[in-house]
Amino acid sequence: MLLTIMLVLCSGVIAFASEAEGHHNLGELLPIWSVLPFVGMLLSIAIFPLVKPEWWEHNMMKVVIFWSLVFLIPFGIAFGANALIFNILEIVLLDYLPFIVLLFGLFVVAGGIILRGTLIGTPKVNIILLLIGTILASWVGTTGASMLLIRPVIRANQWRQKKAHIIVFFIFLVSNIGGCLTPVGDPPLFLGFLRGVPFFWTMKLFPIMLLNVIILLVVLFFLDNYYYKKELAAGRSPQDVIGDKPKQPLKVEGAHNLIFMAMIVGAVILNGMLPNFEAFADQVTGEVYGLHIFEGVVVGYNSIIQMVIILLAAFLSMRTTKKIIRTDNCFTWFCIQEVATLFIGIFITMIPALALLKAHGSALGLSSPLQFFWVTGALSSFLDNAPTYLVFLTTAGSLGFAEGIATTVGMIAPTMLLAISAGAVFMGANTYIGNAPNFMVRSIAEENKIPMPSFFGYMLWSVCFLVPLFVIDTVIFFLR
Structure with a gap:
């Protein structure tokens, strides 16, 4: 089943990629049916806990890996390793990581x-x-x-x-x-x-x-x-x-954890304010300075500082x-x-x-x-x-x-x-x-x-x- 779905998606994505060669906007290259793994992921979250709750509890990660591969393998074949690595690192390091660190910090402190x-x-x-x-x-x-x-x-x-x-x-x-x-x-x-x-x-x-x-x-x-x-x-x-x-x-x-809660809220606000200073961003282009992980993927120092403060707040909460x-x-x-x-x-x-x-x-x-x-x-x-x-x-x-x-x-x-x-x-x-x-x-x-x-x-x-x-x-x- 996995192979069949990937072959269908791959053929469609390759066709679109070859037709639009030279363009750099991913949204212009991808066909509408490339959202099918996302739809499958949502339906899995909706249906499996309802019909097979115990199985779902023990196999959540397998389902996540399955639908991720259904997207990533055809995408990698169609657009190449560089595009695949770039998009994975961009979504994981710039979006998912700060997202889950914030949730983790608030969860621990609260x-x-x-x-x-x-x-x-x-x-x-x-x-x-x-x-x-x-x-x-x-x-x-x-x-x-x-x-x-x-x-x-x-x-x-x-x-x-x-x-x-x-x-x-x-x-x-x-x-x-x-x-x-x-x-x-x-x-x-x-x-x-x-x-x-x-x-x-x-x-x-x-x-x-x-x-x-x-x-x-x-x-x-x-x-x-x-x-x-x-x-x-x-x-x-x-x-x-x-x-x-x-x-x-x-x-x-x-109640002392309210101090750590304030640290987390302050870290979020600080993340937004630091790019206004020359040490953290180019004030002309707006480009944020940070760690260059891959071609075009830069984890901003402001984001790193936010995550460090949040994790410190969570650590102090657990210890105190x-x-x-x-x-x-x-x-x-x-x-x-x-x-x-x-x-x-x-x-x-x-x-x-x-x-x-x-x-x-x-x-x-x-x-x-x-x-x-x-x-x-x-x-x-x-x-x-x-x-x-x-x-x-x-x-x-x-x-x-x-x-x-x-x-x-x-x-x-x-x-x-x-x-x-x-x-x-x-x-x-x-x-x-x-x-x-x-x-x-x-x-x-x-x-x-x-x-x-x-x-x-x-x-x-x-x-x-x-x-x-x-x-x-x-x-x-x-x-x-």
Whole structure:
């Protein structure tokens, strides 16, 4: 099967490569069917955990290797070893490595903070916890806020049988929508900041965020209240977990890890600011100085400094946090291992999709905020939302606006930038792979014996609750 798929892809890719010899834009060379390994990777993530969960748990890496080879071998035959090495190193060293180091750092540091005391998962308490996480997301990142709040939410609802809906809305709000107010909140907005969008300009997303948060929290309250009453009617109560123990006041242990969290956030901001100094980048061409790994692949010193600081924060967290805190937090390495394994396959197999989008994004005929909102959002639901945002930011910058937000990719009308930003951040909640924290939250929930919806089951939730919400956003903010 592997050989058959590779032969088909190889013949098509070679044909396109020979026809376009001399061109250097990968997206112009690749045929549309070169995205099939990426589609196969997504379908594997969606189907195997549903039909063969135990097999999937033990063979995840084999599936990742399979689909990666289905893309890489035909690509290497068609374009040669240099092109193959360049594209692998570029996606792994410049995109995947900083991505997974950031997730690792936040995962380790947040795992060293625990909220002690009696916290009972009532509808009111759940709303408060999700609201706190949503507010934090823009300031410590969606991953940081998710890792800080998911364990208290799970512990508070330990006594309940039906609680997957709480985790789903947690992903909607804390892991995605809450991160829209600053460039620290979500990677797409950080890329915008690097390209000239003022740091606090994203606060203009606040009215859209406020509307979405209010609607989702109201819906969650009624939904959670319905399940809460059913739990009580079935004879379950918080006393099943608490027993005869007196209620304990809430207190935070491992709070010193907040210092390490600040180190990580500071490292991300520093990464964006260092290229403004002559020692780190050519101020005329904008070329970042760094380690030359291969032809055209340069790992910037600013990126290296960011990763070193993040890894140092994780190391200090592990060395200074009491083991009992991580034990009581049910801290294991499985979650980050699963994310690291699956996303290396996603990053490699999505090379053709991103290249095609980069080459043909400007030919999609986008000219209104409505179109930018939905196209950016739809693609961000399945592709990495950061490069997707960048493609459409560049597309909007090429439309020739005379006034608006001055960026390095051109002048962009505020409503266009608003639509691109909202689409990339908000619609990352549409699937488990739309944003990395989604997958991490789901994995932690399942580690704690919470039966979460399947890939398609989760999408059904997003279609029922998020898509109508985005239609409301469109009518109020982008239908002009």
